[in-house]
Amino acid sequence: MRWGLVGASTIAEQHMIGAIRASGGDIAAVVSTTPARARDFADRHAIPVAEDRLERVLQDRSIAAIYISSTNEKHREQALAAIAAGKHVLCEKPLAMTVAEAAGMVRAAEGLVFATNHHLRCSGSHRTIRDLICGGRIGRVLSLRLFHAVHLPPHLQGWRINDPAAGGGVIPDITVHDADVARFLLGEDPLSVVAQMGASGMGQGVEDSAMSVWSLPSGVMVQSHESFTHPFAGSGLEVHGTEGSIFARGVMTQLPVGEIELVTAAGRALVPFPPHNLYLQGVTDFLAAVAGTGQPAATGWDGVASLAVALAVREAARSGIRQQVDYGRAA
Ligand code: NDP
Numbered sequence: 048m049r050w051g052l053v054g055a056s057t058i059a060e061q062h063m064i065g066a067i068r069a070s071g072g073d074i075a076a077v078v079s080t081t082p083a084r085a086r087d088f089a090d091r092h093a094i095p096v097a098e099d100r101l102e103r104v105l106q107d108r109s110i111a112a113i114y115i116s117s118t119n120e121k122h123r124e125q126a127l128a129a130i131a132a133g134k135h136v137l138c139e140k141p142l143a144m145t146v147a148e149a150a151g152m153v154r155a156a157e158g159l160v161f162a163t164n165h166h167l168r169c170s171g172s173h174r175t176i177r178d179l180i181c182g183g184r185i186g187r188v189l190s191l192r193l194f195h196a197v198h199l200p201p202h203l204q205g206w207r208i209n210d211p212a213a214g215g216g217v218i219p220d221i222t223v224h225d226a227d228v229a230r231f232l233l234g235e236d237p238l239s240v241v242a243q244m245g246a247s248g249m250g251q252g253v254e255d256s257a258m259s260v261w262s263l264p265s266g267v268m269v270q271s272h273e274s275f276t277h278p279f280a281g282s283g284l285e286v287h288g289t290e291g292s293i294f295a296r297g298v299m300t301q302l303p304v305g306e307i308e309l310v311t312a313a314g315r316a317l318v319p320f321p322p323h324n325l326y327l328q329g330v331t332d333f334l335a336a337v338a339g340t341g342q343p344a345a346t347g348w349d350g351v352a353s354l355a356v357a358l359a360v361r362e363a364a365r366s367g368i369r370q371q372v373d374y375g376r377a378a
Pocket of ligand 1: 053054055056057058059078079080081084116117118119139140141164165166203205220301
């Protein structure tokens with residue numbers, strides 16, 4: 048598969064170029080809004096074509112797939128252009144700035160593969176936790192707690208902490224991932240949310256911390272905490288059920304690390320999980336979808352749903368009023 052990259056980004060550099068190449072993919076071009084950055088990025092990563100005009104790359108009929116990792120406000124327009132050119136699209140989260148825009152992207156991609164790069168559901172740890180839940184190992188699920196307060200490293204403290212127009216803020220950055228984790232593990236969509244958010248030292252015009260509680264159709268309660276300003280908090284999740292609890296530490300990360308502990312009446316036990324690369328798994332699932340033999344790890348609609356939950360959290364925090372989650376499916 049020949050790919051075009053849209054966005055000379057950190058995530059492409061640190062994870063996705065390696066994942067695409069490890070899957071057997073060929074990276075034919077990179078598009079950046081700045082010609083010099085495109086050239087520099089292409090040279091550093093041995094990518095033959097550096098472009099500042101997306102349409103030039105989209106005209107290349109040998110390129111079958113586009114990976115979009117620009118700043119958030121650009122995803123929609125770039126994805127729609129790629130879709131119009133008949134390309135399969137793997138798009139970074141959040142898919143767009145609004146649920147309606149994201150839903151429009153997914154609808155436009157009918158007949159093509161359109162996937163969201165939610166990496167956590169590609170991890171061996173999260174897939175193992177889901178298997179434990181689905182296998183009844185903790186009985187009926189009562190609650191899920193998500194701990195995702197991290198310290199945003201200096202090299203990422205740009206638009207994320209000071210540019211609302213680019214889609215900055217911890218809610219579009221991390222709460223979307225947590226929404227996807229909850230949906231993936233529990234197999235249901237939050238109905239409504241209550242929330243608080245604030246700036247705790249990093250955010251300038253955007254929130255850098257959020258806490259929220261989500262109500263699910265089954266009655267399961269989800270508690271979620273995201274931040275850019277917590278250097279020593281560590282990440283993780285807990286799932287509590289009538290017959291047991293799962294404690295997963297260090298698993299809200301880009302790497303196949305952490306540990307899972309299952310606690311039941313029989314005692315405590317560490318549960319092993321496959322140590323595969325999360326991003327390679329996502330690309331592998333994307334390729335299976337293109338080949339017609341599988342589904343993307345996270346579909347476009349999964350990306351719409353995670354954005355819907357995140358934006359409901361932001362609105363609940365802004366207004367102080369419980370928000371119903373609007374998934375935009377009827378529009
Ligand atoms: P970066 O800030 O590294 O890159 C985003 C854009 O900023 C690039 O596309 C580039 O624009 C521009 N840019 C990059 N470096 C510079 C620079 N030195 N000077 C000026 N502009 C620059 O963002 P990330 O890689 O952290 O995030 C990109 C996207 O990926 C976001 O949508 C984010 O939400 C998502 N993401 C997803 C992750 C996941 O695990 N699924 C993890 C991290 C991010 P241009 O397009 O012009 O090249």
